[in-house]
Amino acid sequence: MVLQVQKSTYEAKTQEIAKQLLAATRENRSFFASLRDQMRWDDKLLAWAMGNPGLRVQLFRFIDCLPALRSKSEIAAHLKEYLGDESVELPAALKGILNFANPDSMPGQVAATTVATAVETLAHKYIAGENIKQVIKTVERLRKEKMAFTIDLLGEAVITEAEAQSYLNRYLELVSQLAAEAKTWTPIAAIDQANGEDIPQVQVSVKLTAFYSQFDPLDAQGSQERVSDRIRILLRHGQKLGAAVHFDMEQYAYKDITLSILKQLLMEEEFRSRTDVGITIQAYLRDSQQDLRDLIAWAKQRGYPLTVRLVKGAYWDQETIKAAQKDWSQPVYNNKAETDANFEALTQLLLENHEYLYSAIGSHNVRSQAHAISIAETLNIPRRRFEMQVLYGMGDKLAKALVDRGYRVRVYCPYGELLPGMAYLIRRLLENTANSSFLRQSLEERPIEELLAPPVVKDAEKLVKEIPASPRPRVSASSFFNAADTDYAEIEARERSQQAFQQVRKQLGKTYLPLINGEYQPTQENIDSLNPSNYTEVIGQVGLISVEQAEQAVQAAKAAFPMWQRTPVRQRAGVLRKAADLMEQRRAELASWIVLEVGKPVREADAEVSEAIDFCRYYAAEMERLEPGYNYDLPGEINRYYYQPRGVAVVISPWNFPLAIATGMTVAALVAGNCTLLKPAETSTVIAAKLTEILVEAGIPKGVFQFVPGKGSKVGAYLVKHPDVHLIAFTGSQAVGCRIYADAAIVQAKQKHLKRVIAEMGGKNAIIVDESADLDQAVVGVVQSAFGYSGQKCSAASRVIVLEPIYENFLRRLVEATRSLNLGETELPSTQVGPVIDATARDRIREYIEQGKAEAQVELELPAPDTGYFIGPAIFSEVPPNATIAQEEIFGPVVAVIRVKDFQEAIAVANNTNFALTGGIYSRTPSHIQLAQEQFEVGNLYINRTTTGAIVARQPFGGSKLSGIGSKAGGPDYLLQFLEPRTVTENIQRQGFAPIEGAD
The missing domain is CATH 3.40.309.10 (Aldehyde Dehydrogenase; Chain A, domain 2)
Known part of the structure; x- marks a missing residue:
C-alpha cells in the first residue's frame, strides 16, 4: 500500500511558506518562453537534453570528452561521431550545423566554435571562476546580494602524493587571498553576524580523499594519519586567518572513514572548541539517519557545536552502478520520493537538535527549504544555528527569495579550469535535466499542488526505520549471482580480516600431505612453503609425491571413474555448491592464506576467494544445463545428443591465482564426471591443501579427487605422458604449456584415446x-x-x-x-x-x-x-x-x-x-x-x-595465439572441453507402426 509520510505539525506552515517562495521564483517569464525568445545555444542545449533522452546521453558524453580535444577539427569530428548517429533524433538547428562533410572545412570549424562556446558558457553558469581572481569577483557580487559563500576547488583526481600536497597548498593560498580581500569588505549583518556573534566571512569546502592519494578504508589507520596531518595544517591556517572549513562527503565507500577521521580529529584539544567547522550528511543514503543520530551524540560529548550540511547527494547513479557490479546491497534509496522524505526527516532531527549541531540545508527544492523554515520558525531557533545553501548557478531565484525573507543563504561556489571541472558540470546538467528534478518540474510550470505535495513512499514506517538495502537487480536473463567481494569500508569486515590473520598465524609451519585414494599419504620428500614478504617465515611444510605415488593416484582415479561417471549430475553439482558454501564461510581465512603464501594484497586475495566460489556455483549450474543434452527426434526415430565425461583429468595449477584457478579447473573437471588429480605449483601448495580439505568436507568420494603436489619436471611430466590420463588442464608459462601440448600429442603404448589439452599461457x-x-x-x-x-x-x-x-x-x-x-x-x-x-x-x-x-x-x-x-x-x-x-x-x-x-x-x-x-x-x-x-x-x-x-x-x-588453447574460463562453453559428445539413434518402428506422441 502506498502511504504518505505522516503529516507533521509543521506541514501547514510548510505549505504556506513554500507557496510564497514558489511565487517569488515565478515572477519572471517562464523558462521555455525565455528560451524561445533568447535562442542562446547554451540554453538550447539544455532544453534539447530535457526533451530527448537519447540526445541527452550522447550530448553529455560529448561534453565530457570536449576538454580533451585540442583543435576545432577534433571538436567537429567528435560532434559528428557522437551526434551523427542516425539513431539519435536531432533538432533542426543542431542538424543544420552538423551538415558538414569534413571537420577541417569552414562549416566544420563554425560548428565546433558554436558548440564549444555554448558548452563553455554553460560551464561558467555553474563554475564561479577559473582562477582566484575571478572567484573573488564572484563572491563580492554575491555579498552585494547579501549571500555568503563557500569555495570548492575543482581539480584533477588526486592520484599522486605530489597532487595531494598541491591540493593542500592551493587551499592554503586560497584561504590567504580570500582572507586578505575580506579585510576590505564592508560587513553585512545578514550574513556576517547572527545573535550577536560574528560568522566567518570566508569559508572553503574540501574533500578528505584529496589530502592523500592512497586514501583507502582498508587502510583506515594509515589513511587517517596521512590525512589528519594535512587537515591540521589547513585548520590552523584557517583559524589564524578567520576562515571556516567545511568537509564535503563523497562516495559511500568513504563515508564511514570520513566521519571517523573527523570525529577523532575534532575531539583533539587543539580543535575541540572550534565551531567554524562543518560536516556533510547525504539524505539519499539509507543509513544517514543513524549517522546523524551518532553525530548528535558525538556533538553532545564534544560540548561545542559544528555545522552539518544536509544535502540529498550527488552520486546516485555511480552508487547504484557500483553496488550492482559488486553484488552489494544498494546504499541509496531507490527513488527520489524516498530521498525527499528522508531529507525532511533529517531536517527535523537536525533542527530539533540545534543546540548541538548547526544546520545548513542544501537544496533547490522549494518544499525542502520551506519545510526547514517552518521548523525553525515554529521552534524559534536562533538565526546563528541554521542557514540555507544552494549551488552556484542553480536555484538563483530561490536564493534571492530566501534572502528577501531575511534568512542567511550560502552559495556553494566551485572554481577551477574547465578541464578538471567537467565532471562537476556533468553532475549539474544531469540534475537539471532529470525528469524527477524539482528545478526541471518547476521550470515546466507543473501545478503548484503537485510541486509542493509531501513526498510519497510505499511504506513510511519502514523508511524511518531504515529500509534494508535491496540486492542488485539482474541485468540479464541469467539466474547466476556472483559472490560479493568483502566491503572493507565496513569496520566489521576489517576486524574479521585481522582476526583471520591471527588464527592463520597460529597454524603456520604445519605439514600438508598428498591425498591419494581418499587417504593422506606420507612422503619421502618435503619442501617448505615460504612467505615471499618475509622469506624467513615458513607457511607450511608440504610432502611431495614420488613417481610411484603418482602412479597409485592415477590408478585410484581410474578405478573410481565408473562410479563417478554414473553419479547423477545433480549430486556432483551438489558437492560443488557445498564447497562454495564452505569457502564463503572461510572467506577471511582463505584470503589470509593467499596473502601469506603468495604475497597477494588483502583486497585482491579476497576477490580471488570470490572467483573460486563463483567457479563452483557457475560450473554446477552449467553442468545441470548441459546434462539433458538435445533431442532431434523424427517420426519413427529417436535421436539423442548428450555429453559424457572423458576419464582421468590432470590439473596443473599456477601459483599466482592459487585458489581461484586451481578451483576453477578442478571443479570443472569433477562436475563433468572426470576423476581429477590436482598438481599445484610448488610455491602455493598450502592453499591447494586448503582447497583439498574443502572438497573432502564437501563430500567428494574417495578416489575421485587426488591432491598430488610434486615436482613439475618429474611428477608433472609423468602425469602428462601417462596413457591413462585423458585430459590436462594447465595454466602457467608459455614454455611449459607448449611442452605439455607436445608431450600430450604423443600416443603412448596402450593408450586408446587422444588427450585433450586446455592451456592458458600468459600474455604481453x-x-x-x-x-x-x-x-x-x-x-x-x-x-x-x-x-x-x-x-x-x-x-x-x-x-x-x-x-x-x-x-x-x-x-x-x-x-x-x-x-x-x-x-x-x-x-x-x-x-x-x-x-x-x-x-x-x-x-x-x-x-x-x-x-x-x-x-x-x-x-x-x-x-x-x-x-x-x-x-x-x-x-x-x-x-x-x-x-x-x-x-x-x-x-x-x-x-x-x-x-x-x-x-x-x-x-x-x-x-x-x-x-x-x-x-x-x-x-x-x-x-x-x-x-x-x-x-x-x-x-x-x-x-x-x-x-x-x-x-x-x-x-x-x-586468449589465443600463444596465450592459450581452449574456451574461456567462466564462460558458457568451458565445460564442453571436459566432456565428449555422443549421439544415440533408435529406430522405434515395429512392423510399420511406431508410438505416436500424445496418442491414447
Whole structure:
C-alpha cells in the first residue's frame, strides 16, 4: 500500500511558506518562453537534453570528452561521431550545423566554435571562476546580494602524493587571498553576524580523499594519519586567518572513514572548541539517519557545536552502478520520493537538535527549504544555528527569495579550469535535466499542488526505520549471482580480516600431505612453503609425491571413474555448491592464506576467494544445463545428443591465482564426471591443501579427487605422458604449456584415446591511451593493471601504447602515481605493491630491468625492501615496439611506455607480439573504440577500465595465439572441453507402426 509520510505539525506552515517562495521564483517569464525568445545555444542545449533522452546521453558524453580535444577539427569530428548517429533524433538547428562533410572545412570549424562556446558558457553558469581572481569577483557580487559563500576547488583526481600536497597548498593560498580581500569588505549583518556573534566571512569546502592519494578504508589507520596531518595544517591556517572549513562527503565507500577521521580529529584539544567547522550528511543514503543520530551524540560529548550540511547527494547513479557490479546491497534509496522524505526527516532531527549541531540545508527544492523554515520558525531557533545553501548557478531565484525573507543563504561556489571541472558540470546538467528534478518540474510550470505535495513512499514506517538495502537487480536473463567481494569500508569486515590473520598465524609451519585414494599419504620428500614478504617465515611444510605415488593416484582415479561417471549430475553439482558454501564461510581465512603464501594484497586475495566460489556455483549450474543434452527426434526415430565425461583429468595449477584457478579447473573437471588429480605449483601448495580439505568436507568420494603436489619436471611430466590420463588442464608459462601440448600429442603404448589439452599461457598485454582519454581514469587504470599483485597476473598490462599528443603528460602522471604507491608486506592494509613469488622470479625480473636500461629510458625504478622478494615498480619510456621488454612476458612490476603517432599505429603495435590474451583501451572517441573492437587481437578487450579482474559469467577469460588453447574460463562453453559428445539413434518402428506422441 502506498502511504504518505505522516503529516507533521509543521506541514501547514510548510505549505504556506513554500507557496510564497514558489511565487517569488515565478515572477519572471517562464523558462521555455525565455528560451524561445533568447535562442542562446547554451540554453538550447539544455532544453534539447530535457526533451530527448537519447540526445541527452550522447550530448553529455560529448561534453565530457570536449576538454580533451585540442583543435576545432577534433571538436567537429567528435560532434559528428557522437551526434551523427542516425539513431539519435536531432533538432533542426543542431542538424543544420552538423551538415558538414569534413571537420577541417569552414562549416566544420563554425560548428565546433558554436558548440564549444555554448558548452563553455554553460560551464561558467555553474563554475564561479577559473582562477582566484575571478572567484573573488564572484563572491563580492554575491555579498552585494547579501549571500555568503563557500569555495570548492575543482581539480584533477588526486592520484599522486605530489597532487595531494598541491591540493593542500592551493587551499592554503586560497584561504590567504580570500582572507586578505575580506579585510576590505564592508560587513553585512545578514550574513556576517547572527545573535550577536560574528560568522566567518570566508569559508572553503574540501574533500578528505584529496589530502592523500592512497586514501583507502582498508587502510583506515594509515589513511587517517596521512590525512589528519594535512587537515591540521589547513585548520590552523584557517583559524589564524578567520576562515571556516567545511568537509564535503563523497562516495559511500568513504563515508564511514570520513566521519571517523573527523570525529577523532575534532575531539583533539587543539580543535575541540572550534565551531567554524562543518560536516556533510547525504539524505539519499539509507543509513544517514543513524549517522546523524551518532553525530548528535558525538556533538553532545564534544560540548561545542559544528555545522552539518544536509544535502540529498550527488552520486546516485555511480552508487547504484557500483553496488550492482559488486553484488552489494544498494546504499541509496531507490527513488527520489524516498530521498525527499528522508531529507525532511533529517531536517527535523537536525533542527530539533540545534543546540548541538548547526544546520545548513542544501537544496533547490522549494518544499525542502520551506519545510526547514517552518521548523525553525515554529521552534524559534536562533538565526546563528541554521542557514540555507544552494549551488552556484542553480536555484538563483530561490536564493534571492530566501534572502528577501531575511534568512542567511550560502552559495556553494566551485572554481577551477574547465578541464578538471567537467565532471562537476556533468553532475549539474544531469540534475537539471532529470525528469524527477524539482528545478526541471518547476521550470515546466507543473501545478503548484503537485510541486509542493509531501513526498510519497510505499511504506513510511519502514523508511524511518531504515529500509534494508535491496540486492542488485539482474541485468540479464541469467539466474547466476556472483559472490560479493568483502566491503572493507565496513569496520566489521576489517576486524574479521585481522582476526583471520591471527588464527592463520597460529597454524603456520604445519605439514600438508598428498591425498591419494581418499587417504593422506606420507612422503619421502618435503619442501617448505615460504612467505615471499618475509622469506624467513615458513607457511607450511608440504610432502611431495614420488613417481610411484603418482602412479597409485592415477590408478585410484581410474578405478573410481565408473562410479563417478554414473553419479547423477545433480549430486556432483551438489558437492560443488557445498564447497562454495564452505569457502564463503572461510572467506577471511582463505584470503589470509593467499596473502601469506603468495604475497597477494588483502583486497585482491579476497576477490580471488570470490572467483573460486563463483567457479563452483557457475560450473554446477552449467553442468545441470548441459546434462539433458538435445533431442532431434523424427517420426519413427529417436535421436539423442548428450555429453559424457572423458576419464582421468590432470590439473596443473599456477601459483599466482592459487585458489581461484586451481578451483576453477578442478571443479570443472569433477562436475563433468572426470576423476581429477590436482598438481599445484610448488610455491602455493598450502592453499591447494586448503582447497583439498574443502572438497573432502564437501563430500567428494574417495578416489575421485587426488591432491598430488610434486615436482613439475618429474611428477608433472609423468602425469602428462601417462596413457591413462585423458585430459590436462594447465595454466602457467608459455614454455611449459607448449611442452605439455607436445608431450600430450604423443600416443603412448596402450593408450586408446587422444588427450585433450586446455592451456592458458600468459600474455604481453597492452593498454592503448589515445588523445581523447580521461587521463584521471587512464592513469589509475594503468597503475592498477600493471602493478596490481606486482604485475604477476597473466592479464597484467606490461605495455602502454600512448598517442603522441598526450604522451608526455600521461607519462608524467603515471610516474608520479606509481611513485606514490606503498610497497611492503601484503599483510599490511596500506600495501599496494607486494613481493614477487620467489628469488628466481626476483632475479629474472632484475635481469629484464637491466635489459630495459639498454633499450629505453628509465623513468622510474623504486627502491625495494630486502626482507622479502621485493622488486620496486619500474617504468621505461621511449621503448621501441620490438624491444625485449616490449615483447617478452616479464611477469613482474615492469612497464614499457611506447609512443605512437596515431591510433592505427597503436593497434598495429599492440598486435605485434606472439600473445593475445588481454588488451585495453582508454578513449572517448567512438570510432577508435569501434576499431579496437574489430582489430585488437586479444581474447579479452577492456574499454575504459582495467585489464585485470575478470569476473565469472561476466567476462569469461582466455586468449589465443600463444596465450592459450581452449574456451574461456567462466564462460558458457568451458565445460564442453571436459566432456565428449555422443549421439544415440533408435529406430522405434515395429512392423510399420511406431508410438505416436500424445496418442491414447
